[in-house]
Amino acid sequence: MSGAGRWWWLMLVVAALLALSIVVGPAGLSWRAAIADVLTGHDSVPALVVLEIRLPRALLGAVVGAALGMAGAAMQGLLRNPLAEPGVLGVSACAALGAVIAFYSGLVQLLPAVLPVAAMLGALLGTVALFVWAGRGATVTTLLLVGVAINALAGAATAFGLALSPNPYAFYEVMFWLMGSLADRSLDHVALALPCVVLGAIPLLAMRRGLDALSLGEETALALGIVPSRVARWVGLGTALAVGGAVAVSGVIGFVGLMAPHAVRPFVGYRPGATMLASAGAGAALTLAADVAVRLLPTGRELQLGVMTALLGAPFLGWLALRHRAGRAGGAAWL
Amino acid sequence: MCFDQLALTLAAPGQLVGVSDVARDPLLSPRWREARALPAVRMRIEEILGLRPDLVLLDAQAPAHVAALLRRAGVAVVALREAATFAEGLARLRDVAQALGRGDAGRTLADDLERQRAAIVGEPTARRPLAAVWQANGFTVGAGTMPDDLLRLAGWRNLAAERGMGAFAPLPLETLLRAAPDLLILDGASSERPSLAEALLAHRALRREFPGGRTLVLPPGQWLCAGPQNLDALRQLVAARRRIGGVP
Amino acid sequence: MAVVARGLRLVLGRRVVLDGVDVAVADGAVTALVGANGAGKSTLLRLLAGIDAPDGGDVTLDDAPLRQFEPAARARQIAFLPQQAQPQWPICGRDVVSLGRLPHGAGFDRESPADTLAIDRAMTRTGTAAFAQRRIDRLSAGERARLLLARALATEAKVLLADEPTAALDPGYQLDAMTALRDEAGRGVAVAVALHDLALAARFCDRLVLMAAGRVVTAGTPAEVLQVDALRAAYGVAFELVAFGDLRLPVPVSRTARPGGGAPP
Structure with a gap:
């Protein structure tokens, strides 16, 4: 298969899952009428269901998944660590903490844009804490330990913050923030998340060559005129913006950023820069598929999307760890 | 919770020594002001006994051991089922009044509410949106x-x-x-x-x-x-x- | 003179790694940095490459201070091959080499005809064309070292600095690697290489710089530098000079002192 062909396939898969996400829902629709009403701008109920309920959910699945996939690939490329991921390393949990503080304090009611901004600040803080705490050139183990600590701390702080809210429902919403969901989101949420994710993707994509240069180590990158600390700064910022924007509207959806890069890496020749772009597509596809699955599963209440991705992702993490162990024993160069 | 409302409506001044804590929530309880003047209890037997009541109005769905323990402590317990219709509500109102020893007041209020209901609702309508x-x-x-x-x-x-x-x-x-x-x-x-x-x-x-x-x-x-x-x-x-x- | 360093001083913590080092790397010649482990060869190369800044003294490239260069502009002029380049991802051989074109604005997915030509040339010169599509983690250490050398050659810079490029290679490939560096010098490139193998240094290099404890002991032609007394002082090892054609190559015989002053046991 040619290089360009692979990209077309990826786009086709994402488009198909987007369409599927719009088709799946609890209310049966007359599709002929719905499509006609959407196209003519007629304000009917089927058109409303499609445009205001299912379309935002599908779009958010793609946007959030792309952000997580891209951020995961960027972190793995930067840290040269195949286990790095915003969810596992606590960056997403920090974003959720920021969003929770902004939302339940009532600030968001005054200005909706505070929500993603606070989430991005939280993610930025988490990223900086991770880099500083783990240090440059940290081993896989150190990085994961620090990430686990940040993740646990941010999760506990989120639960604590929700318990402080006088609103009787708030406490039970810890589930949403720590095990994200795309249920009942609206176009308002798309409008909040999309600009942040696009804004975050700009520095990430601009650092593609920097990440490529890092694939032979920091010293070679320096010799090639790439300053690793500069790459780290921009990748950190891009990750925080993209993850913050995503988490602000969906809560923490873990493991997408872990699975997506690994799924696409062999198809792009393990190039870190290209992995980032392909992983955005794979992350979107994965999130959309998982979100369709939670709607089709015969559970009483709809399963949280974050539960679904964790069900897939946690065993995957275990499998990676096993391969890591075997790889070290066998002297493999990567992982 | 619902019986708090009825008790707050029917009881003589000083007759109530405690209500459940949800009765103080302005959104859930129309008589939250009166409720806040009284000690609030949760479903904790120690708290209830601490108020030394003669009578406890209990939801019939409360855990069985709560009623049993209260009875063993020598407290009279009246367990009532929540009303699921307006008519049941009137019956419950009479029950609570009876339990509080204010049966007459209860009957009067129930009859009055029923009259008002009939006036508000009027004749049955053909089209029901x-x-x-x-x-x-x-x-x-x-x-x-x-x-x-x-x-x-x-x-x-x-x-x-x-x-x-x-x-x-x-x-x-x-x-x-x-x-x-x-x-x-x-x-x-x-x-x-x-x-x-x-x-x-x-x-x-x-x-x-x-x-x-x-x-x-x-x-x-x-x-x-x-x-x-x-x-x-x-x-x-x-x-x-x-x-x-x-x-x- | 392409790269000239004057009075270089570098301190890491309390340790003086380099002190008062003057070195020149000439166009069209191969300059070898020799000396014991810890003498400061790798550190000096990093300063010459401009990826570290000295605490004192300065490095110039064609009389312009190196620290005034933008990183990318510097990388176009000076190719540096670090001793330890640990591949982090199993990218393919050709991608490794094409990274050498990064300072010229090339990316994995963006290659000008000039880039393609340079990459192919570098792979031919190092005999790595056969690894183009093979994953780097499936190559032997020697094959990988040659690919990394090809990466440095692909930049086609006017200065080439290589840190121990022969370390992982068998004798045949050692000769190939040194020949490749010699050929670069033949094209006018200023080549400097840190070496442990004094015989290779004597045979393939025009000038030698003998270092010990962060200072230059002697510098000059191989015949001038490879003297038994200077070598013993620098390495703490007694050498004998053995005739080889027109050359006299040093052969290590016995340890006389540990670096740092201790007597042999």
């Missing part, structure tokens, strides 16, 4: 509940009851829109602090499909429990039916 209740987290209220009975009395059909949904069941937003009820009944915000559960009630699709004229905000306190406050809910529901249903 469709209403849907939508609460925080997208939950709706089905058959076997006080709101369902009040809707029926006011001449509405209840969407959740017609669909055979449970007493309190989630109703997906899409399904709600597809059903296109004539009236959407929302509950008020439960506090000044926001929650996602209540933010859902401001979803764009709802705002577009149900502009102000087709929605009614009824705080849960008005119609979740039996009591005189039910008449206010009934009045609002009937007024909304006349306004929207078009049938006098």
